Amino acid sequence: MVVKKMFINGEWVNSHTKEVREIINPFNQEVIAKVTEGDHEDAQYAITAARAAFDNGEWTNTPASERGKMVLQVAQIIERDKDELAKLETLDTGKTIIESEADMNDIAEVFRYFAGLADKDGGEIIASPIPDSKSRIVREPIGVCGQITPWNYPLLQAAWKIAPALAAGNTIIIKPSEITPLTTIKVVELMEEVGFPKGVVNLVLGSGPTVGNELAVNQDVDLISFTGGIDTGKKIMRAASTNVKKIALELGGKNPNIVFADADFDTAVDQALNAVFFHGGQVCSAGARLLVEDSIHDPFVEALVERVKRIKLGNGFDEGTQSGPLISAEHREKVEKYVEIGQAEGAKLVIGGHRPSEPELQKGFFYSPTIFTDCKVDMRIVQEEVFGPVLTVERFNSEEEVIQLANDTIYGLAGAVWTKDIAKAERVVGKLRMGTVWINDYHPYFAQAPWGGYKQSGFGRELGKIGLEEYTEVKHVFQNTNPQPVGWFK
Structure with missing residues (x-):
């Protein structure tokens, strides 16, 4: 089995330690690939390459329209090879092939969207209060960007970071999760076809405590973007404080899905299932907290249980499979521990709570x-x-109560409100402390709309125009058109 390499300064290289990591298919624990295992020295090498590439100005000074065309080529290549990428994603993560195919379409759209934005911000002229002067605001690339992605949506999350960073004129070091690196490696291979200058795109493989920490602490990295768990996010914040680099964090959530009694019952039941059990609940925006108005609570739960009995677990490549495995043995043990905790706390287990017997x-x-x-x-x-297929159900009796319950969390990533009373929906939405709130829907996202959270779900935004701005610095330029001596000092 050929060992897959890292991409640094325009070349495919092994780790200096020559260590190798096996990548496991979570469906059957078979080894599907071997990859070189980098450490902090490999990360330093990539940072040096990215720093030199940014400082020499070749990519930064490339006209924005040309950068956009190159980012667009990435979208086209992904569309060309989307079937191969989808199969690789399903092998790596265990998700269904239908999910992976949809992801590839979304990924291509993300690159296409940011390609189109690349040359759309020409700056802003602002009125100066000083006579004989001009004042303008410009946005410039921030510099070297360290980008750390999670295992649940490996290539999608990479696209959310890579596309805007390159469109804005930055250089990047991308570090995928050590558990699911295969599609990110493949896309970097495809990006070679586009011909980005050496050092602009760098890929480092390895663990978070070594490679990820080096990206966060290194003085030559100007921005660190991380999607993952809250504990790791806090460590990155501490490491990044060494040179006060810009940080963008998306740290998950415990997202409330609110169902009022006047909601369309069948649709709300169907969407509640999708909200929490899609991809085995391994979704940062999963609707893992279901808040149901008391008058419909019992029939709503009964309907959920009947539907859950029919969920088909299996191989992501098999027709009819609705949900694949969890990502690893370690992660499944974490989910099992939370189920034990829930029972000890007095919650009532109404279905599930075990490994399947098939x-x-x-x-x-x-x-x-x-x-x-x-x-x-x-x-x-x-x-x-919990980040798994575990749904908790709470009761409520009023708007005021459910708003208080929904906001009673350290997180603030996403949530939803189900009701036919749109005025009520808007009242509730206006008081929810979350970055995305859906009304009578759950999970939709698209490249044009920003994504990110309130509170300890993180800060900064991905996607949308704001997602491009995250990778820029704002500069104010003032010009005196009629300079004269000031005469302050005689």
């Missing part, structure tokens, strides 16, 4: 879709991100 699922990291009722807001399973 023989064909025994080699994979599967866990049965799980629902808890009788949940209280102060329970750990309500407050902490």
